[in-house]
Amino acid sequence: MAIAIGVDLGGSNLRIAAIRVADGALVAHHREPVGEPRDPDTIVRRLVAVIERMRAEAKLEAEAVVPVGIGLAAMLRDTAGTVANSPHLRWRDVPFGRLLAAALGGRARLGVYNDVNAIAYGEQVHGAARGVADVLLVFVGTGIGAGVIAGGRLVEGASSCAGELGHAKVVWGADAAPCACGGRGCVEAYIGGSYVQARARRELAAGARSIATRDTAIDAITPGDVDRAAAAGDAWALGLWAELAPLLGVTLANAIAVLNPARLVLGGGMLGRTQVLRAQVIAALHALAPAASLEPLTVADAILGDDAGLVGAALLADAGVSIIC
Ligand SMILES: [Zn+2]
CATH class of the missing domain: 3.30.420.40 (ATPase, nucleotide binding domain)
Structure with missing residues (x-):
């Protein structure tokens, strides 16, 4: 054995x-x-x-x-x-x-x-992408990480930095949000769980009106609370998701344009607790990725936990x- x-x-x-x-x-x-x-x-x-x-x-x-x-x-x-x-x-x-x-x-x-x-x-050997040779896995937790399997092999890149999709830029210039990596405008700095949580609490503390605060103190609000408010039709929560979902959607669409994976595996605590946001991200990637790259693509949840x-x-x-x- x-x-x-x-x-x-x-x-x-x-x-x-x-x-x-x-x-x-x-x-x-x-x-x-x-x-x-x-x-x-x-x-x-x-x-x-x-x-x-x-x-x-x-x-x-x-x-x-x-x-x-x-x-x-x-x-x-x-x-x-x-x-x-x-x-x-x-x-x-x-x-x-x-x-x-x-x-x-x-x-x-x-x-x-x-x-x-x-x-x-x-996940590629024993999990959600078992038997699939071309895989893009994206984890959205407090930050965002990704892994690429091409032709059945892990792509590490020239200096083991392949898959740093969380630090793909979606905004640039002086107003771009600062990221833990030291850069600015990374997609993680907009839609990573810790950033979303901080932003939601900041906006609510500054007076944004939302049903999210009905049962939860502002300094205890999580991305999951924002998602529940969005599911109930809350205008502020829906507005926040409408701004953030396309940023991750376009990042995934561009990665799909480069890699042409047959399976996109999604995981991480942030997307696991935000079903409305997750659906909007997937809708955005379908709208933004090249049609030919999308043909073989299926989306699955990570299963190995x-x-x-x-x-x-x-x-x-x-x-x-x-x-x-
Ligand atoms: Zn970064």
């Missing part, structure tokens, strides 16, 4: 699992908060400890060389796991892959991947994609 180890290192949780390669099942699983401190040396030391623990729980032989795939919430710089920037971990220019490879001492076949790229691969990143990272390492050592 082939086993690979997958790690999902996000801003809140460190999750690790031993994955059965044949079907993506979790044989053993562990979760702990990332917590503090979260400097690279501390995180590497903790990762070595949890990987050892997982090897023991999965009953792997002491000398076995195991595929270990890490899905990281970070913008990478190369296929050696160098982190250019991770706002979640507060890392900049960290040779993470090299540090971890040295600490593991040759008992792993290590690969480090962008977390959403790992999710895309997991929180496990997708773990499973995808493990399977990428097992498949020998961008192995560091």
Whole structure:
């Protein structure tokens, strides 16, 4: 029974699992908060400890060389796991892959991947795009991430930055909204969940009238509340969605024009709780993408949930994609 180890290192949780390669099942699983401190040396030391623990729980032989795939919430710089920037971990220019490879001492076949790229691969092998060779996966959570599968292979790009669709520009110039990446006018800065939430609360606090505030205090309003108001015909909520939905719609349409995927997989907490917005985004992408590119396209929801990143990272390492050592 082939086993690979997958790690999902996000801003809140460190999750690790031993994955059965044949079907993506979790044989053993562990979760702990990332917590503090979260400097690279501390995180590497903790990762070595949890990987050892997982090897023991999965009953792997002491000398076995195991595929270990890490899905990281970070913008990478190369296929050696160098982190250019991770706002979640507060890392900049960290040779993470090299540090971890040295600490593991040759008992792993290590690969480090962008977390959403790992999710895309997991969904393509065992999830919502199983058996589909050309896939675009887009996750809209607090921010926006994407992963591209072309011809059955994960597209990492020349410096592992492929799929950074959240930072595609939809507005430019001095008035464009600032983004966590340091740029301005990124689609994420308009329709990422944390930005939508902040904007909704700001507009309501400034006097916008909406039924969204009938049962919920302004400083507790979420994108889900805005969507429920929109579903009930609230003019302010519908106006906000009418402005934001085309921004993501055009971003997806342009990506579809380039990639010609057969399946668009959507996921993430933001779109999961905003059915009106989600429908408007899909309507916008159908209106804006080239008709010929749309012909083969089906839209599906991600189905592996929180496990997708773990499973995808493990399977990428097992498949020998961008192995560091
Ligand atoms: Zn950005």
